[in-house]
Amino acid sequence: MTTDLLARLSDGLVYSTIAVLALALLAHAASTALRSLPTRHPGASSTLSVSAQVSAAGASRAAEAPGATGSTRERDATDTRAGEGPGRVVGASAVSLTVLGTLLLLAGVIVRGLAAGRAPWGNMFEFLLVLSLAAGGAYVALVRRRAVREAGVWIVALMLLALGLAVTSFYTPVDDLVPVLDSYWLVIHVAAAIISGGVFTIGAITAALGILRRRWEARPVTERSQRYVAALPTASSLDRASHAVHVFAFPVWTFAVIAGAIWAENAWGRYWGWDPKETWAFITWVFYAAYLHAQSTAGLRGSRASWFALAGYVAFLFNFFGVNLWISGLHSYAGV
Template sequence: MTINETLARYSDWSFESAFAIYVLATVLLIARYASMRAREVQERELVRAGSAPVAPTGQQPGRVASTPGKTWSEKFGGMGYSLLIVGVVLHIASMVLRGLATDRFPLGNMYEFVTMACAAAVVAGIVAMRRNTDLFVFLLVPVLVLMFLAATVLYSDAAPVVPALQSFWLPIHVTIISVGSGIFLVSGVASLLFLYRIRFPQGEEGTGPFSKLAQRLPDALTLDRLAYKTTIVAFPLFGAGIILGAIWAEAAWGRFWGWDPKETVSFITWVIYAAYLHARATSGWRDTKAAWINVAGFVAMLFNLFIINMVVSGLHSYAGLN
């Protein structure tokens, strides 16, 4: 199989461009988050104190007030969100170009898997956080970390996959797992923010930067619902990926399940998320206990991705690291 070096190079450039745009979008969204949330907090404090808004001076009676221009926070938010969309397009384009360059589905090594999972996380965030766009800041940070690792430690040149992965099950099984993992990233971030938010329920436990940051977050109920809604989407996807992987294993190795390290930790991760959903519906476990279980599931997924693939030897050792 010949590799189209030109398309492979374009794929790398698209990935690098997407990373740079995500960084710039993060900076703009941080500026929007800081300025807008600070203004909202100030307005809430004025309302609590019973202060009425001050009418503009110099306005003549009977005249319609002119519509004020956009604030800097709105401008930052608009530019950041626009860049985010451009970054997603380039991100997806990098995967498409990698697939065209290698004439296969672009999920044959850890670089490609992490690229797909990060793209799924950003798309899921755009859908799930459309009413709380400020939270994009907290999602983009882990996405940027993972993309940096993918471009450095995990990077692999465009090449054919090993014979064991040359199967029609590759795009089915690995795509479902990577998309589910990306959505779990959104859920994990939401649970971490929920745990942080309830540490300062009204932002009144101190005046330090941690208290102020908690005060600027959405309320804990919104964060908890975000974590739950994304988990109930990712959970069946991840479970279906495990089942399809077992079917592929039977076709490739003659058995559905062999307690390979990758299989075992994937199953443990799925059980942890099942425990989270059960705890979320159980009285007395819905708040911090359920959130911690959700965080534990995300940690188990990261352990499965990095430690099992890079350290532990098994039948699923297809990291493709140089």
């Protein structure tokens, strides 16, 4: 197959991905809405519902207390029951569509690489594709965890936003690499940044949902009116999911920063020069290091720590969009 034909096939697969993920977003939204509906059982009283909410909030706070004991199954008992209901079938369809969309995007990225004859992440268009793929892959890998599954509507929405920006604002025809990028370090350094960025996306969403859920749990029962937040897993469950993915992604991001420094020495003759992209990569690293430290410090766990994770994700996004588009430097090769 010719390069032009492979490029068109890749573009077709990307557009097919967008169509499938749009259906997945609708299914996720419908599933979320159905789970947020109030459930009533014959013979059940409102007092029982209130008691269940009090028990769930108490279990969440007990799980967060220093020295708390009890199995994960006990702490997440309310989460398991919340997975049942009218949204279950729609939710399964949403997950299936997300898996299909992720596989189509994987095929599109592979074909793009074959068309270019190189690693398919040499400009902002390609990086958006593979970053979306990493986020989708992380979701599929972790979908058995309810805290991640409940975040599906937001994860798919971010994937669609990234792909929409890629094909409308950042589209770049298949071309050769900028000379400075023509190195095996492109595979090592950028691949590590892509993987960590995709997983950071999962961590940021679960951290944000954890903040919302914790605020809901802190309110008096009579003031708890947000049914969407009430249907979420407990704050402690969301915190554990967020912490787990950050524990995985942070060392990968650390490796990406170190690999970038080694590549910089090879390309420019110095390991670190406080170039804007290097600076913001370090700022991102500091925020995530602060998050992990806060999660291990009594008095800072929970929402206080989660804000560091969100700040780290904002810094990560600014490093990609802001630095590439608005700040000139040695890394000004976004391809737009």
